[in-house]
Amino acid sequence: MKTEKQKNSHMYWNPYFGGFLLGILILFTFYMTGRGLGASGAMKSSVVTIVDTVTHSHAEANEYYSKFIKDNESPMNNWLVFETLGVLIGAFISGGLSNRIGWRVQHSPKITRKRRLVFALGGGILFGLGAQIARGCTSGAALSGMAVLSTGGFITMLGIFGTGYLVAYFFRKNWI
Numbered sequence: 001m002k003t004e005k006q007k008n009s010h011m012y013w014n015p016y017f018g019g020f021l022l023g024i025l026i027l028f029t030f031y032m033t034g035r036g037l038g039a040s041g042a043m044k045s046s047v048v049t050i051v052d053t054v055t056h057s058h059a060e061a062n063e064y065y066s067k068f069i070k071d072n073e074s075p076m077n078n079w080l081v082f083e084t085l086g087v088l089i090g091a092f093i094s095g096g097l098s099n100r101i102g103w104r105v106q107h108s109p110k111i112t113r114k115r116r117l118v119f120a121l122g123g124g125i126l127f128g129l130g131a132q133i134a135r136g137c138t139s140g141a142a143l144s145g146m147a148v149l150s151t152g153g154f155i156t157m158l159g160i161f162g163t164g165y166l167v168a169y170f171f172r173k174n175w176i
Contacts, residue, residue, distance in 0.1 A: 026147045033079065036144020040137035042084035043128060044068070048075040108175045119174060134159070 029037055048068045052059040052075070059065040068075045095101040107116035131137040134156055136145070142160060145153020 022143070023147075026144060030144075030147065035079075036140060036147055037083070038080055038136060038140025038144065039084050039087070040128065040131035040140060041078065041080035044132070045075045045078045045081050111174045115174070119171070130160075 026036055029035065045068070048059065048065050051062075051065055052069055059069055092101065105113045105116055107113060127137075131141070134141050136142070136156065138157075138160055142153055142157035146157060147153070
């Protein structure tokens, strides 16, 4: 028991305290920028930039990509890109200060590393597609939407956590 505790001796914040700070951050973001948080828009800007760089004529002719291409402005010149870069840099600083930077795959003894990585990649792809369909991710559509009492924000949050709850039964054997 002692070796297991030493192996998993990560210090995490209390989730209620973290949620409180996230709420304060959302309110601060609305005050400073007039918008809430969001991260999936940075991925969209990156994809549009790559497609525009590789084949500009296709990006201009495409109904979706052309909405984000302006003559003298890069799609990467978007505050969501800088927010996401700040989150990544902050995560590395936090991980470095707490000595938690390293390559490891956390998984249950019941599954292999490969299976865990396949499920993580598949889940990430599905969540990214869902964020584009819903026109926002958990932070942008759900949390920021709920902060302004948007019906869509509440529906998005119910959809995200409701779906997670419904499919957890089929995937729980991979973790417990």
